Every structure is written in structure tokens, then in C-alpha cells.
Amino acid sequence: MPICPSCLYEYQEGIETCSDCGVKLVDHLPRKIEQELNEEFVPLHTLPGQVYAEMVKEALEQAGIPCMIKTDVLSSSLLVAANAPGNESRIFVKKRDQKQAQEILHTMMDHI
């Protein structure tokens, strides 16, 4: 069933353009952003800095696992100066991807 990606109105077979939006109809909707946000992310691992986190993110994305990075920068510069690590990055993945993500992370850790 063709559907308008803009207004989500479903059309009959054979129609190619949404009469309201003038947008080309698609067969399948791209995954909706709201769905993404609603899905539960669980913390996977904490890494000592964003560089590592980006590496892990890249590996996860290559495996088709959506993930997000949250970096906690210790807000007080005094605190950073006093105790070195500075910041840490936490990786979040969706709950259903957690097992697979952990395996990938595990493999990666051997190389870091």
C-alpha cells in the first residue's frame, strides 16, 4: 500500500503522488523518529573518553546496532584538574540489541 511519507496518508495501489503534499508516495515508511525515541535504551558500557566511545559506536553501527553516546564532562574545571580522567562516555543501546552489542564490545576490548 503506497503511503505518503509526509502526512502518512495511505493511498490505493497505482497512485504515486500525495494529492495533499505533492510528495512521492513510498511503499514502506522509513523508521519513524518517534519510534526510535520511544524505544528503551539501556546503558551498555562506560568508556574513558569520547574517542573510545566513538570507536565502539562505529563498530556497533557497522553491525547494524543503533546506539547513542552520552558524555559526562565533569563540569567543574577544578574537579577535572584535581582528578585527571576528565570525562567519561557512556554507550547506550536498545535493550533487544544489548546481548549482541556486549559481544561486539567484548571483541573490541581485546584490541583497544
Ligand SMILES: [Zn+2]
Ligand atoms: Zn501527504
